[in-house]
Amino acid sequence: MIPIPAIGHLPPVFEFSKRLISQTNRLSVTIVLIRTPFAPEIESFSDSLAASDPRLAFVMLPDFRPDPNSTRIELFASVVAAQEGRVREVARGIVARSAGSGSGNPLLAGFVFDMFCSALMGTAAEFGVPAYVFSPPNATFLGFVFHVQKLHDEERVDTTEVGGELAVPCLTRSVPWWALPDVAVDKTWQAIMLEHTRRIRGAKGVLVNTFRELESHALDSMCGAQDDDVPPVYPVGPIVNLEVDDVAYDDDRTNEIFRWLDDQPDSSVVFLCFGTMGTFGEDQVREIAYGLEQSGHRFLWVLRRPPSDHEPKSNISTDYDDLIDILPEGFSDRTVEAGRVVGWAPQKAILAHKAIGGFVSHCGWNSILESLWFAVPIAAWPMYAEQQLNAFQLVVELELATEMKLSYRMKGENDMIVSASEIERGIRRLMEEGMEKRVKWEEMSEMARKTLMVSGSSFSSTGRFVRDFLG
Known part of the structure; x- marks a missing residue:
């Protein structure tokens, strides 16, 4: 298993690897980790999981230090390109152990590459084993990039120049321009994603972090005759680390959060959190504060500042030094x-x-999957990457979530400002209205749990993957 060193991609690979070896005794998993300064959590992840099962192993590649002022696109490209020879060495080591075991059975059964590691897929062909792809994003995004790549290559349609709406087979409703993900509207990201998608078509199959009950239409659209070059798709999610009871609280502030939550009524607190890269400038911070106060609802707000001009562009956002100055x-x-x-x-x-x-x-x-698992309804405020498409799917296609601001997109100094009144209305809709959505959310949460049980759809899909993988 070869993931990219990105916080959104690492945990699903680790969790799926654990689930895979718990479901079958026919496989062991070696996860090849790329150590980089902008993903320091890699080693802590591997340390926590290494002792969980003797069939789960980790190989940490030598530290790779890209230019700290690289863009995110340049970081991903340079990190993966630098590892091809090292990945080949890891595979040779596994083959050598197989030859020395005297059993006559090959140890190297195949590779599973992150969708953004597709440049390494040729390694599998060198060793005569299958190459599969792992997609941490959902089936709708996967179907979307397959469709956009086909439009671009066969019909010469460039989505970076298309306005209005775009009809895509993986959704029943056309996608408005503002909901298209970055890989469709940014020329640099689009060029990279097109290359990845062309290579992914050559995989023996694609594992997707989703479940049939949630994305049946998207999954069926890739299994039909609309695009017969799409490899088999295995929905194996939801992949969520469920060990929440063992969270290590190593500081007084974190302990204080839970003491405060323990004193609040059930289902009374709105939680605001925008991911490791989701940050706001001071003007937007103040609007959020006013909107929260005016809503009258209890809240827990995770607030991070953007990296400053003198910090490396690869920096993960950090705390504001003094909240008093910006609130x-x-x-x-x-x-x-x-x-x-x-x-x-x-x-x-x-x-x-x-x-x-x-x-x-x-x-x-x-x-989204974590929120579904714990049956906590979402108000959607997408910011970058494929989040606009995810939000559109949740709010418009599936009618599961409420809207905070679907058309928001981080652009640095020119970020859109969502007003306090819009934020207040969004919070009220989330917390006071939408009982129908809350019921649907709880029903989907129950389906998510059932799909992982024996005979559940994702359990069965994982079994099918194992059978196909081993032939």
Whole structure:
């Protein structure tokens, strides 16, 4: 298993690897990890999982240090390109152990590459074993990129120049321009994604972090005759780390969060968290503060600042040094009983807490699945990557979530400002209205749990993958 060193892609690969070896004794898994300075959490992840099963192994490749001022696109490209020879060495080591075992059975059965590691897929052909792809994003995004690549290559349609709406087979409703993901509207990202998608078509199959009950239309659209070059798709999700009870609280601030939550009524707190890359400037921070205060609802708000001009572009956003300087005057005093503003919080443990009644989210796919698992309804506020498409799917296609601001997109200094009144209305819709959506959310949560049980759809799909993988 070869993931890219990105916080949204690592945990699903680790969790699926654990699930895979627990479901079958026919496989062991070696996860090849790329150590980089902008993903320091890699080693802590591997350390925590290494002792979980002797059939789960980790190989940490030598530290790769890209230019710290690289863009995110350049970082991904340079990191993966630098590892091809090292990945080949790891595979040779496995083959050598097989030859020395005397059993006559090959140890190397195949590769599973992250969708953004597709440039390494030729390694599998060198060793005569199958190459599969793992897609941490959902089936709708996968179907979307397949369709956009086909439009671009066969019909010469460039989505970076298309306005209005785009009809895609993976959704029943046309996607408005503002909901298209970055890979469709940004020329640089589009060129990279087109190359990845062309290579993914050559995989023996694609594992997707989703489940049939949630994305049946998207999955069926890829299995039909509309695009017969799409490889078999295996929905194996939801892949969520469920060990929330063992969260290590290593500071007083985190402990204080849970003491405060324990004192709040059930389902009374709205949780605002926008991912590791989701940040706001001071003007937007103040609008959020006013909107929260005016809504009258209890809140827990994770607030991070953008990297400053002198910090590396690869930096993960950090805490504001002094909240007093950016929050409205008197806000902290007026809301001392009603809410908490923090720089970090353990998201899964927060969502699992009985006091949480709603989640204002950037709609990263991992966050959506965690919110579904714990049956906490979402108000969608997408920011970048494929989040606009995820939010459109949740709010418009599936009618599961409420809208905060679907057309929002991070652009640096020119970020759109969502007003306090819009935020207040969004929070009220999430917390006070939408009982029908809350019921649907709870029903989908129950389906998510059932799909992983023996004979559940994702359990069966994982079994089918194992059978196909081993021939």
